[in-house]
Amino acid sequence: MSRSTSKAKRRLSREDLKSGDCLCNHCTGKCCRYFCLPIDTPTTWDDYDSIRWYLAHGGTLIYVEKSTWYLLVFSKCQFLLPDNRCGIYLNRPKICREYTTDDCEYDSEWGFDKIFETPEQIWEYADAVLPPRRQARSKSGPPSLLPVISMPD
Numbered sequence: 001m002s003r004s005t006s007k008a009k010r011r012l013s014r015e016d017l018k019s020g021d022c023l024c025n026h027c028t029g030k031c032c033r034y035f036c037l038p039i040d041t042p043t044t045w046d047d048y049d050s051i052r053w054y055l056a057h058g059g060t061l062i063y064v065e066k067s068t069w070y071l072l073v074f075s076k077c078q079f080l081l082p083d084n085r086c087g088i089y090l091n092r093p094k095i096c097r098e099y100t101t102d103d104c105e106y107d108s109e110w111g112f113d114k115i116f117e118t119p120e121q122i123w124e125y126a127d128a129v130l131p132p133r134r135q136a137r138s139k140s141g142p143p144s145l146l147p148v149i150s151m152p153d
Contacts, residue, residue, distance in 0.1 A: 023101040029084035030105050032077040036070045045133055048126035052119040062122065064114040 017023060039062075042048045054060050059074040079087040086092055116122045 029080050032080045034074045036072045039069045039071050051122050055119045062116040063112040
């Protein structure tokens, strides 16, 4: 076994880059494998139920950062090449053109104030922060009471 295949390739840090070397030459395309959209801060059971629906679809998560709620959708860009380069670099969307390596996530881990990955997590959180849900009333009036059973002595 050759020396280069016997060890896992060490990921270069920003500080290890040589002058003139572009960080993109070492990138795994992390930012090209998902997108995020800010969403309204949930305040009602219906709001949390909508978020529960997002999370039920898989490949999604909800996170909160600096009091802003976001929907994150894991979805690889169709133009990401096998070498993690952009296949339409010269004609890429504006959001990609404005993204710089200064803000790049290449060597940073995600950190959130809150994160929800499953419908059960968001429902449990809603249960903790909202008043109890009201039970739907029947059109025929209040439900009938069960009979009281007396226990023998």
